[in-house]
Amino acid sequence: MNYNDLTDPYEIAKFIKDSKKTTPVRAYINGDLSNLRFDDLEWYGSNNFYVIFGEAPLVRSFIEKNSALINHYRIENDRRNSAIPMLNLVNIDARIEPGAIIRDRVKIDKNAVIMMGAVINIGSEIGEGTMVDMNAVIGARAIIGKRSHIGAGAVVAGVLEPPSKSPCEIGDDVLIGANAVILEGIKIGNGSVIAAGSVVVKDVPSGVVVAGSPAKIVKSVDEQTKDKTKILDDLRK
Numbered sequence: 001m002n003y004n005d006l007t008d009p010y011e012i013a014k015f016i017k018d019s020k021k022t023t024p025v026r027a028y029i030n031g032d033l034s035n036l037r038f039d040d041l042e043w044y045g046s047n048n049f050y051v052i053f054g055e056a057p058l059v060r061s062f063i064e065k066n067s068a069l070i071n072h073y074r075i076e077n078d079r080r081n082s083a084i085p086m087l088n089l090v091n092i093d094a095r096i097e098p099g100a101i102i103r104d105r106v107k108i109d110k111n112a113v114i115m116m117g118a119v120i121n122i123g124s125e126i127g128e129g130t131m132v133d134m135n136a137v138i139g140a141r142a143i144i145g146k147r148s149h150i151g152a153g154a155v156v157a158g159v160l161e162p163p164s165k166s167p168c169e170i171g172d173d174v175l176i177g178a179n180a181v182i183l184e185g186i187k188i189g190n191g192s193v194i195a196a197g198s199v200v201v202k203d204v205p206s207g208v209v210v211a212g213s214p215a216k217i218v219k220s221v222d223e224q225t226k227d228k229t230k231i232l233d234d235l236r237k
Contacts, residue, residue, distance in 0.1 A: 009141065009163035012123050015105065021081040023056040027063065031070035038062070084122055094126075095236070109146070111236040121158050127172065129236050139184075141167035149231055151178040151196065159184045171206065175229040180215075191221055193229055 029050045033043075041062060042053040048071075052059055056077065063073055087102040094112040096102070102120045109128040117135040120126065124138045127146035132138060136150045139158020150156065154176045159167045169187045176182065177196030188194065189206030199213040208217045209225060219225075 009123075009160050012105070012140065012160060013163070016083045016122075019083040021083055022085075023077060023080050023082070024053065025056045025059050025075050025077040027052040027059050028074045028076075029063070029070055030072040031066075033066065033069060036066060036069070113236055115152075123160075123167075124158075129231075129233075131231070131235065133178075139168070143167060143169045145170055145172035145174065145190070147172055147231060148174040148176070149229075150176050151180065153179040154181070156182045157184040157186075175231075193221060193225060 029052060030048055032048055033050050034046070038052070040054060040058055044051045052062070059075065063070060085104045087104050087106050089096055089102070092108050093110045094108045094114065096114040097116045099116040100114045100118045100120070102114065103122045105122045106120050107125040108114070109126060111129045112126045113131040114120065114126070115132060115134045118132045118138070120132065120138040121140040123141040125143045126132060126138070127144050127148065129147040130144050130149070132150045133152040135153045137155045138144065138150065139156055140160045142156045142158060144150065144156070148170055156168050156170065159165045166185050168182055168185060170176070170182070171188055171190035171192070173191045174188050174194070176194040177198065179196060180194045180198045180200065182188065182194070182200045186200050186203055188200070188204045191207045192204050193209045194200060194204070194215065195209065195211035197213070198211050198215040200210065201214040204210050207221045209219050209221060210216060211218050
């Protein structure tokens with residue numbers, strides 16, 4: 001699947017179905033393993049202390065097979081039968097802070113900012129210069145435009161089921177306030193502002209401010225609003 005398929009729910013579902021399900025673990029082992037073969041396991045250590053990485057059944061089998069040589073061990077894992085790996089961040093030209101959870105098949109454009117605790121699900125697109133603030137959730141297939149700000153704790157709902165439903169689309173220069181919720185399939189026009197805590201249940205046109213639950217248009221974006229919602233370029237460099 002390439003980025004042209006990112007918003008196709010059938011392609012995403014096929015990708016998940018065809019993915020090898022994985023339960024990777026990390027084992028800390030106190031024991032004399034110096035004369036053993038590790039075969040398909042990744043290992044580091046010496047002097048009776050080793051760290052081993054591998055799939056859960058292989059690691060457990062290795063430990064059980066060599067239990068007479070092992071004094072103590074501890075196994076840690078953070079997923080079970082996971083179908084979607086995390087996104088490889090090395091070549092992403094953006095600022096991504098520790099603790100962000102970003103699944104594979106996510107597109108992040110130049111100078112975007114992903115803050116601590118943000119969650120971005122498969123098939124999402126984050127536009128150039130957009131900030132996804134702390135603990136915000138970007139659901140599957142959501143499309144976020146350029147220079148927008150998704151406030152702390154905000155939720156842009158994902159859409160994989162039903163596959164007939166279109167994804168959320170957030171335009172350019174949009175500000176979504178803290179803890180706001182954008183429901184499935186909602187479209188928000190360029191330059192609009194969603195007040196903190198709002199629940200948006202229908203499409204929002206460009207250049208307006210909405211607030212409340214359910215959110216309603218309260219005014220057009222004016223110079224005062226633009227001043228209060230201005231983004232800082234220095235945060236994106």
